[in-house]
Amino acid sequence: xxxxxxxxxxxxxxxxxxxxxxxxxxxxxxxxxxxxxxxxxxxxxxxxxxxxxxxxxxxxxxxxxxxxxxxxxxxxxxxxxxxxxxxxxxxxxxxxxxxxxxxxxxxxxxxxxxxxxxxxxxxxxxxxxxxxxxxxxxxxxxxxxxxxxxxxxxxxxxxxxxxxxxxxxxxxxxxxxxxxxxxxxxxxxxxxxxxxxxxxxxxxxxxxxxxxxxxxxxxxxxxxxxxxxxxxxxxxxxxxxxxxxxxxxxxxxxxxxxxxxxxxxxxxxxxxxxxxxxxxxxxxxxxxxxxxxxxxxxxxxxxxxxxxxxxxxxxxxxxxxxxxxxxxxxxxxxxxxxxxxxxxxxxxxxxxxxxxxxxxxxxxxxxxxxxxxxxxxxxxxxxxxxxxxxxxxxxxxxxxxxxxxxxxxxxxxxxxxxxxxxxxxxxxxxxxxxxxxxxxxxxxxxxxxxxxxxxxxxxxxxxxxxxxxxx
Amino acid sequence: xxxxxxxxxxxxxxxxxxxxxxxxxxxxxxxxxxxxxxxxxxxxxxxxxxxxxxxxxxxxxxxxxxxxxxxxxxxxxxxxxxxxxxxxxxxxxxxxxxxxxxxxxxxxxxxxxxxxxxxxxxxxxxxxxxxxxxxxxxxxxxxxxxxxxxxxxxxxxxxxxxxxxxxxxxxxxxxxxxxxxxxxxxxxxxxxxxxxxxxxxxxxxxxxxxxxxxxxxxxxxxxxxxxxxxxxxxxxxxxxxxxxxxxxxxxxxxxxxxxxxxxxxxxxxxxxxxxxxxxxxxxxxxxxxxxxxxxxxxxxxxxxxxxxxxxxxxxxxxxxxxxxxxxxxxxxxxxxxxxxxxxxxxxxxxxxxxxxxxxxxxxxxxxxxxxxxxxxxxxxxxxxxxxxxxxxxxxxxxxxxxxxxxxxxxxxxxxxxxxxxxxxxxxxxxxxxxxxxxx
Numbered sequence: 001x002x003x004x005x006x007x008x009x010x011x012x013x014x015x016x017x018x019x020x021x022x023x024x025x026x027x028x029x030x031x032x033x034x035x036x037x038x039x040x041x042x043x044x045x046x047x048x049x050x051x052x053x054x055x056x057x058x059x060x061x062x063x064x065x066x067x068x069x070x071x072x073x074x075x076x077x078x079x080x081x082x083x084x085x086x087x088x089x090x091x092x093x094x095x096x097x098x099x100x101x102x103x104x105x106x107x108x109x110x111x112x113x114x115x116x117x118x119x120x121x122x123x124x125x126x127x128x129x130x131x132x133x134x135x136x137x138x139x140x141x142x143x144x145x146x147x148x149x150x151x152x153x154x155x156x157x158x159x160x161x162x163x164x165x166x167x168x169x170x171x172x173x174x175x176x177x178x179x180x181x182x183x184x185x186x187x188x189x190x191x192x193x194x195x196x197x198x199x200x201x202x203x204x205x206x207x208x209x210x211x212x213x214x215x216x217x218x219x220x221x222x223x224x225x226x227x228x229x230x231x232x233x234x235x236x237x238x239x240x241x242x243x244x245x246x247x248x249x250x251x252x253x254x255x256x257x258x259x260x261x262x263x264x265x266x267x268x269x270x271x272x273x274x275x276x277x278x279x280x281x282x283x284x285x286x287x288x289x290x291x292x293x294x295x296x297x298x299x300x301x302x303x304x305x306x307x308x309x310x311x312x313x314x315x316x317x318x319x320x321x322x323x324x325x326x327x328x329x330x331x332x333x334x335x336x337x338x339x340x341x342x343x344x345x346x347x348x349x350x351x352x353x354x355x356x357x358x359x360x361x362x363x364x365x366x367x368x369x370x371x372x373x374x375x376x377x378x379x380x381x382x383x384x385x386x387x388x389x390x391x392x393x394x395x396x397x398x399x400x401x402x403x404x405x406x407x408x409x410x411x412x413x414x415x416x417x418x419x420x421x422x423x424x425x426x427x428x429x430x431x432x433x434x435x436x437x438x439x440x441x442x443x444x445x446x447x448x449x450x451x452x453x454x455x456x457x458x459x460x461x462x463x464x465x466x467x468x469x470x471x
Numbered sequence: 472x473x474x475x476x477x478x479x480x481x482x483x484x485x486x487x488x489x490x491x492x493x494x495x496x497x498x499x500x501x502x503x504x505x506x507x508x509x510x511x512x513x514x515x516x517x518x519x520x521x522x523x524x525x526x527x528x529x530x531x532x533x534x535x536x537x538x539x540x541x542x543x544x545x546x547x548x549x550x551x552x553x554x555x556x557x558x559x560x561x562x563x564x565x566x567x568x569x570x571x572x573x574x575x576x577x578x579x580x581x582x583x584x585x586x587x588x589x590x591x592x593x594x595x596x597x598x599x600x601x602x603x604x605x606x607x608x609x610x611x612x613x614x615x616x617x618x619x620x621x622x623x624x625x626x627x628x629x630x631x632x633x634x635x636x637x638x639x640x641x642x643x644x645x646x647x648x649x650x651x652x653x654x655x656x657x658x659x660x661x662x663x664x665x666x667x668x669x670x671x672x673x674x675x676x677x678x679x680x681x682x683x684x685x686x687x688x689x690x691x692x693x694x695x696x697x698x699x700x701x702x703x704x705x706x707x708x709x710x711x712x713x714x715x716x717x718x719x720x721x722x723x724x725x726x727x728x729x730x731x732x733x734x735x736x737x738x739x740x741x742x743x744x745x746x747x748x749x750x751x752x753x754x755x756x757x758x759x760x761x762x763x764x765x766x767x768x769x770x771x772x773x774x775x776x777x778x779x780x781x782x783x784x785x786x787x788x789x790x791x792x793x794x795x796x797x798x799x800x801x802x803x804x805x806x807x808x809x810x811x812x813x814x815x816x817x818x819x820x821x822x823x824x825x826x827x828x829x830x831x832x833x834x835x836x837x838x839x840x841x842x843x844x845x846x847x848x849x850x851x852x853x854x855x856x857x858x859x860x861x862x863x864x865x866x867x868x869x870x871x872x873x874x875x876x877x878x879x880x881x882x883x884x885x886x887x888x889x890x891x892x893x894x895x896x897x898x899x900x901x902x903x904x905x906x907x908x909x910x
Contacts, residue, residue: 338613344601361598371598401596404628406603431603433628 003134004110006032008334009124010141011116011279014042016311016323017143018100023331025107032110032135034126039097040104040111043145043312044320046093047165052188054089055168056351059195063228063353067390080196086170116144118280121306125280139306139334142286142294143323144279146272146312154180154268158243161266164189174198174264178250180238182209184350186269187221190229191352193267199230201263203252205237213356214363216377217413220393221352228353241266274313291315298340299333300326308333322346345409345428349418354393357421360409360428361399373408374400376434376458378450380414382465385445391415396450398424398434400458405433416447423451434458473529473541474519479510479817485537486510487686488530493543497525505543508536509686510817523547534652594620594629604631611636687781698844703880706839707888711872711896713855723907730909732801736855736872737775737829741799742906743898744850745771745791748825751891755824757845758882765882774823774843775803777810778833785843786810787823796906831855837873847879848888850895872899 010021013035021033039046065075104111112135114128124140126133148163159166160174164185173196179186182204194200202209202225209225209232210218225232239251239258247262274293281294285304289295293315300308308330311323325343332339347359366373380386380394394414401408410424427437438455442448456462460469479486490507493499504516505525523545530542594602602619604612608631612619622639624631673679684692698704713736720734727734748755748771757766771792774785786806791799809815826843829852840851853873860869876892883891 338616340613342601342609342613343606361600366598369599373598401598401600401628404603406600406628406630408598408600430605431624431628431630433630435627 001128001131001133003136004032004112006030006110006135006137008032008139008141009034009116009135009137010143011124012042012143012145012275012311012313013037013040013100013104013111014143014145014311014323015044015320016145016327017042017141018104019324020141020143020310020327020331021109022103022107023328024334025109027331027335029331029334030108030110032112032137033104034112034114034116034124034135036113036115038113039093040100041093041097042143043147045096045100047168049320050093050096051089051168052164052185052192053351054092055085055170055192056188056353058085058088059192060353062195071390080173082170082173082196115278117278118284118307121284121304137306139308141300141327141330142276142279142302142307142309142313143311143327144275144313145323146274146318148185148269149271149273150268151270154238154241154266156241156243158248160243160246160248160264161241161268163268167193167267170196172265176263176265177201178203178248178261178263178266179269180266181269181271182206182211182232182234183269183271184210184352186267187225187350187352189267189269190225194228194230200228201231201233201261202229203236203238204232204234207234209234210350210356212362212364213350213358214397214411216363216395216397217356217358217411220354220395220413221350221356224353224393272312272318274315276313289315298329298342300330300341301333317346317348319346319348343429345425347421347425349421351418354391354414355417356411356413357417357424358409358411359421359425360407362409362411363397363399366399366408372402374402374458376400376454378454378457378462378465380447380450382453383445383447383450384464385447385449386414388445389415389447394447394450396420396454398437398451398454398458400434405435405458407432407434407437410451412450414447414450420447420451423448472521472523472547473544474505474517474521476508476517476536476538476540476542478538479508479515485535488532488534488536491528491530491532492516493525493528495525495528499523499525499545506530515817517542519545521545521547537647592621592623594622602631603628608633608636615640685781687784691782694844695841698841702842702844704842704877705880705885705888707876707878707885707892708837709874709876709892709896711874711899712860712869713872713899714870716899716902717855717870719902719904719907723909726909727797727800730797730801732797733804734796734800734907735803736831736852737827738796738800738803739899739902740827740829740850740852740895741773741775741788741791741803742796743895743902744773744825744827746898747891747894749792750894751887753883753887754848754878754891756847756882757824758847758879768824770824772822772824774826774846775806776826776828776840777807779811779813781813784810784815784820785823785826786815786819787821789822797909825849827852831872837875839875840877842877842879847882848891849877851875851877 007030008024009032010017011034013033018040021031025031037046044050062078065078068075112126112128112133114126117125119125122137124135124137126135148165150163154161167189177193177198177200179190179200179202182202186202187209190200190202208218209222235254237253239253242249244262247264248266250261250263250266251258252261276294284307286302286307287295294302294309294313296302296309296314300310302309310326310330312318326341329339329341345359347357349355349357363375375397377395377397381392386392386394391414397411398407399409407427409428410421412420434455437451442452453462453464457465457467460467486508488506489509493505499519499522501522502518505519507516525543525545527544530536603624604619609619619631622631622635625635626632716739724734752767755768755771759766770790772787772789773791774787777784777786788802788806823846825846826849828840828849830838831852831854834854836853838851838853840849842849855870855872857868858871859866876888878888
């Protein structure tokens with residue numbers, strides 16, 4: 001095949017890669033987008049954000065239905081058609097994947113399907129179905145993302161031991177499911193399977209689930225999960241796994257005590273690893289940081305001046321929206337503009353039930369760094385809207401700089417927290433004060449009022465709570 | 472239109488107005504000099520880019536002006552309508568001119584207060600959070616290269632808004648303007664000097680006269696202090712027997728005169744030095760302390776110290792190693808003449824990689840020159856004189872040239888320096904006649 005000459009080549013068509021390719025094309029650059037998977041969209045669309053949220057929404061209806069009986073509306077026994085659920089989820093992915101492809105084609109972005117391999121700082125070889133395709137480029141953006149980590153001790157080649165990628169396919173609803181790792185992926189997928197009927201046991205090596213999330217925000221999730229799951233076992237390690245007929249024998253250890261248990265399936269959700277194996281980075285000047293992610297500067301440029309890296313592959317918070325923001329920065333930097341990653345906050349959302357969302361400084365972080373803060377809280381039990389939704393299990397809190405009353409961080413636990421957090425993001429990015437939020441009129445009755453009331457409680461004047469000024 | 476101070480040369484950002492050559496209302500032609508400006512080492516005239524009538528002079532003699540600053544305003548010829556309307560409405564015209572001319576009007580009321588406000592502020596949050604400002608404001612600041620921690624926010628919680636950014640830029644401009652005005656009035660700090668309280672009252676012992684240091688004198692003074700206080704310097708003395716060289720010079724001088732060049736001893740030294748630098752490139756290098764690197768230059772541009780009425784000036788003879796003795800001789804002559812007349816271009820004073828200081832025409836024996844940083848060595852030449860020299864056990868009268876190589880010991884060691892100096896001496900003592908001969 002004739003080598004292609006392209007001004008920019010983007011390797012990986014996830015939310016970082018395709019955003020970068022589109023933005024560069026919109027600004028008049030000639031762009032080639034390389035993707036291994038026939039459906040564009042990366043992990044986010046194919047094996048992450050989108051399928052997990054589809055399943056979480058579908059299963060949330062089941063829980064709602066059950067809770068509905070107590071409110072006087074009984075819907076009878078629900079019937080679950082896994083195949084139909086899978087097909088519905090798949091149709092969403094297909095629709096979105098096609099959408100990205102159309103957007104790429106309309107912009108004149110050249111799509112090259114196959115595994116990319118750097119031959120040097122300005123040449124990429126792509127193993128396409130038709131043979132080797134060389135691409136000579138001026139600048140490259142690496143956006144190859146990450147994949148679920150599978151410790152070699154668990155990697156028995158047994159399909160009953162799954163990562164999130166396989167679990168999202170819902171091959172079956174196992175009777176007993178072990179989730180190894182109580183992070184957000186384990187908790188979200190545990191919620192899906194438990195609702196579908198599995199007995200879910202979550203094992204977490206650390207003393208709490210959702211490590212890093214403030215304890216008061218994690219508490220409503222823990223409480224709900226304790227009801228929904230069979231068990232959440234903390235401070236517990238998995239020593240070994242072995243195939244036991246059609247099941248998996250799992251040896252766990254708490255303190256010095258070991259015990260064997262039998263599960264139908266195991267979900268391993270212990271973190272994610274960057275996807276640059278076989279990318280040919282050794283032929284470039286790209287180097288890795290001490291956590292084995294690709295090292296890059298505030299302009300997303302790696303140690304190879306022709307190569308930029310965005311998204312999961314460069315570490316930090318492995319979140320699609322961070323990759324998308326970095327895509328813009330990398331392209332602007334290529335245009336020689338003074339762009340830099342200077343966003344103060346990257347919001348994070350855990351789509352458990354209830355959800356947890358936060359942005360900016362957390363209470364935990366402030367404590368670790370010894371930063372002096374004031375915390376203003378509002379419990380959802382006092383929110384009219386939360387009660388009408390039958391979801392009083394929520395909490396909204398603001399992390400405030402004492403001297404200036406500036407909002408440094410926002411944390412929300414409760415139904416729809418993921419949608420509510422954006423007001424917090426705007427407040428922190430804009431340098432808003434607690435007064436700014438307290439004096440902005442929020443519509444009634446909504447859950448967003450909890451942000452206003454939390455701000456009011458900072459001054460000891462929340463309407464629906466008896467609060468003293470924040471200590 | 473306003474005529475602004477154009478870019479003069481690399482690294483030259485400002486100069487002092489020495490002489491204003493035009494008056495308000497005067498008709499001037501394109502390229503006519505409008506003022507003389509003294510920069511680090513030269514006085515140059517600023518030509519008008521257009522023909523027209525001078526409507527306003529924005530600067531005064533003695534004022535320091537920066538590149539891009541408005542010097543005078545003229546009504547461009549042919550723009551008769553504009554000129555007429557300016558005449559019929561002088562107030563409006565004047566307003567426009569002054570507005571354009573002074574984007575940063577000097578605020579003379581309370582300069583101290585201005586300084587306190589803008590320079591002292593530094594945002595420092597205990598949480599490590601950046602200064603509170605909307606992403607749109609941060610983007611503007613980034614594009615303008617403004618450090619937001621320096622900007623005082625006026626909104627609740629110290630939030631920075633566009634007005635704060637505007638006010639900050641305004642203050643910066645005013646401060647810059649005041650600093651320049653102050654610099655034009657007060658002498659520049661030339662390094663270590665007695666504290667104001669310790670100033671000696673020389674008049675106690677007799678009448679004295681005080682004279683302002685000219686900018687050139689100040690520059691020389693600064694450079695010398697800098698060189699003396701930063702470079703660990705060693706002086707290497709030696710002599711060259713130039714009896715044969717002088718014979719060559721005597722033999723060929725008339726031919727050079729016909730070729731409109733003066734065959735001077737300096738020309739021979741330049742040639743010999745250029746050759747020696749090729750063999751010992753370290754003497755032609757500079758030190759990059761920040762990078763811990765020695766910068767070797769693939770060119771040999773020789774600076775020649777010239778004594779002028781205003782003081783020491785060092786024009787540079789470029790690519791000396793690639794030029795014939797005739798070319799060097801004629802170029803040297805031109806360079807020195809232009810330097811003495813203060814007509815030398817700024818570019819001709821820059822880029823030297825080694826310097827020669829020849830005091831021989833005035834007199835004196837060995838002396839220890841100061842290195843012209845960032846160069847690493849300088850050759851000082853005294854007056855050649857007949858001296859008794861022992862040759863093959865017999866005393867003979869020879870013409871002996873006293874030499875001193877001063878070098879930066881950070882870059883050159885003693886052995887390097889002696890070898891390099893011996894190479895120069897060898898070049899002078901056995902100067903090939905073929906190179907002197909004119910075809």
